[in-house]
Amino acid sequence: MNRRTISREFQTLDRRTVFGGIVTYSFVVLLMNLSSPVIGAPQNNNNAAGGGSILTMAADDLIQPSASWLLERSKQSGSWGVDTPRALLALLRVSADRSATTTTSTVNWDANSLQGLILRQEFDIQLLLFLLRNHGSTPQEEQTNTLEPSRSLFSLTLTAMCRNPRDFYGQDLLAPIMALEEDHDGVLLQPFTFAFNAMAVCAGGGHLKRRHVVKLLESINQSPVQTHNIDLLAMVVLATSCLYQSSPKYRHLQDFLEQPLKMIAAQQQPDGSFDHNVATTALAIQALKIPGQLLEEQLSLTKPISLPAWRPDLTVDWLRSQQKADGSFGDLFITSEVLLALATQPGYGFLYSQCSNLNNQSGQLSTTTTEAPPTSPTAIPSAGSLGGDPAKKVHFTYVVWIGQNRSEVYAIQLTVPANSSFYEAMKIAAEADPRFEFSASVWPNGHYIHTIGGHRDQYIGFHFWLLFCMPMMPDPANPPSVVAPHFVAVGGVDDMFPKNGDYYLFWYKDV
Template sequence: MSWKRASITMTLWTLLIIHTLARAETETEPTTTQLTTTRAAPTTSAAWTTTWELALSEGQAIQKALQFLLAQRRADWGWGNDTHHVMLTLQLANNTGKEIEQQSLEMQLSAKQMEIEILLMMSKHHESPPPLARLAAYTLALGALCKDPRSFHGKDLVSALLHREQPHDGEFAYATLAACSSAAHVRRRHIRRLLDIANAAADHSLDTISMVILALRCVVQDHRHRSLLHFVRRPMAGLARQQHPDGSFGLLTTTALAIQALEDSDNGPGAHQHWSLPAARKWLLEQQQPDGGWGSVADTAAAVAALTPASLAAVRPPHCSDKLLDTRHEPLDNNGGDGNIKLAYQSGHASNDSEARNVSFTYTLWLGTNVTENYTLYMMAPRNISFYHVMQMAAEQDAKFKFEASEWPNGHYVHTLAGHREEPMGYHYWLLYRLPEVPDPASPPGNQLVAPVGVDDLLVEDGEHYLFWYKKL
């Protein structure tokens, strides 16, 4: 093992021991009665000894696991389909405050490989949208690397996440967690859906409930919604009660995720009386194989993430906050006073709903009555901007969206897009639609959804979808 790898793992080991002992000090703090007796001292000492041994055991396990993960790295400096999982885990394990540019050359090369993978994935979204879970994982990994996923080589990964209405509750919660971790716009309906899932915890898997808890905790902590705190208590307590006698929550990945969801429960909503964190971590350690891994690369990354002091609950290091764009969030209701739940990422000043804010939306091109070509951009723009200006932004971002227009006294008339000009003799025209959801070629919109005004007068709205369709009338 190189000295660089040894430095990473030894730093982690030290941090883990300090973190575990600090937590143990809180858990084993003697009461006033214990302080005045001599019988309590041996118990406290024994608890410290056990905690110290556990910390050493966890430190050794993580060191072996990091060696296993680094040994699986490929010639291109990535980990195949698991690069995003491993990079996120390595950053959580190397939670020293160093940005990727300050780390070893090997880590920088792996980070560049991940960026290449993201760009390749996004370049193919014209053919099919990127998998939501993978997109969320890349977003979290970029956050751990102190990079803003909303401004990634001209692409907004968070908008791509938020404009995909995912029917699977687990992936929806994962996407919301990734967006929240990026200090991005968290919509009212997204929070309401998280709360609905939490209220029906018995109908969902433990993985889904763990992810919902992590997403809600992010909303509570990073967006200052303390009034949501009591909504988190019930699902946390319910999840805690699902711990098995052996300390696990069933599968390895389920246990690792539950640990991260409940790890700080003694400082938060209060589910600690229903479960044992040491038992869960001990079970996880017992599953480690002699080679240092937990079977696959993905499972190993999940286990390490659960054992490190940092976790999915706190992906972005504190010193990265100033690298985030300042966005604003809608109020969940219109009530005033202390009970008002405001979805605002505040940056040193109070939120004002009348202030300008960015809006996110999609812009799609369809070619052919039967839609032979389909191109979509996930975009973010200032509020109250005209669609004509959006078209100019899109043309700079993607050559497919370049256009030509004639200027008339009442505004611009778009006649050419993606190299296709209107053909009045053949009854082929460009029609602009304003839609409530991403257009689906299998269920094309009716003409009643054609935009009622021209491109200069049409102002883009948050969460809407705009389609320019070249078709025969």
């Protein structure tokens, strides 16, 4: 082939529709959580062999200029626009792996900084816009737009942030991905696209059917033209290795990794490149680092995956010769791919199950319990003064739920002067019952509630306090959906004024 099509392959990845109703709520959550400062990134400690960390350390002088160029691009235009998921994914990987090693970081970017926060919020906005644009479209109609990122790429970036792609504001991004196996022309998806989709589903903890796995492995047994396509071989390796690491039931897939790895390595050019193409070279690097990343756990295998014969030093030298004076490699897509390739941690090949926030750390909630949620309290205490004119008093109920599965449920009936804000009512509840004690940050637009009853927002894992205003008593067995904007509070605690018969619910849950 005279021209590599990896960019086009990525741009035409599968996209599916989403149920409506999430946009209003999601933007409210984005504004409520503007202060969220921490990301828990999935880690992989098996990075010391096979050209992994060695290659990365040799390429330090490539990484920092490229990362700086990406950040400068976001500053110039305010964001990366539709390229946000890919650029953010690249920065997350190079910043996460540098902090996970003893190597001094050369990446002048912190995901916990204000700039990092803004870029992560921009990602949420872009994903919401993507879902809005495609609402009501058929899968085939979605695929006709090749200028925006795919559902799979959004899912991978969510996974890199240790945010569950199966629950993005109540929506499962993974379930529809593998349902579509034909493109908008009615023909089967290209094997590259199928492999990328499979990798995204695997990384996010989704389910692949047996026929999907078989189809993935059959990709390396196509015609000679397909078989020798480095882009396809690399993507199949990344998807297969993801399955290999995700579950013991896929350990037999090690037998399917060696052949494509050897075929990729055999196509390294004398100058160190792969097909004299930067994007293809970056993708080949990611695949060829897989044996080194798996080497530690392979020690117990009777037949370890052999390390392919290639020259990472020559590859780095060739990439160095292709880097522009401004630090980029020509455009945002290729520059991001190079950063993913040079990251010590796997660029694409990581798992949501590796996220540290899934280990039920201290102060965090386990969301895996299958116990039935408790019912609402039958006897609800009261607080507030009935002194003065009863006609100028407001009576309403304030409820608190703790946990994704509503493991704790508290309720209190409040009586407050008319035109009192909900924030003032919360202070009355806190004085009457320590379970309603709270802490808040003061922002220019009012108070932001971050802790109730000792449960504080957990930015690793994205546990937040969500406020609902409902016309009936909240039922733990039938919780309000996070995609029902008519129940979600439309303002902050200072801007809401309870009325007689209202029910206010603060729910501490994973968003």
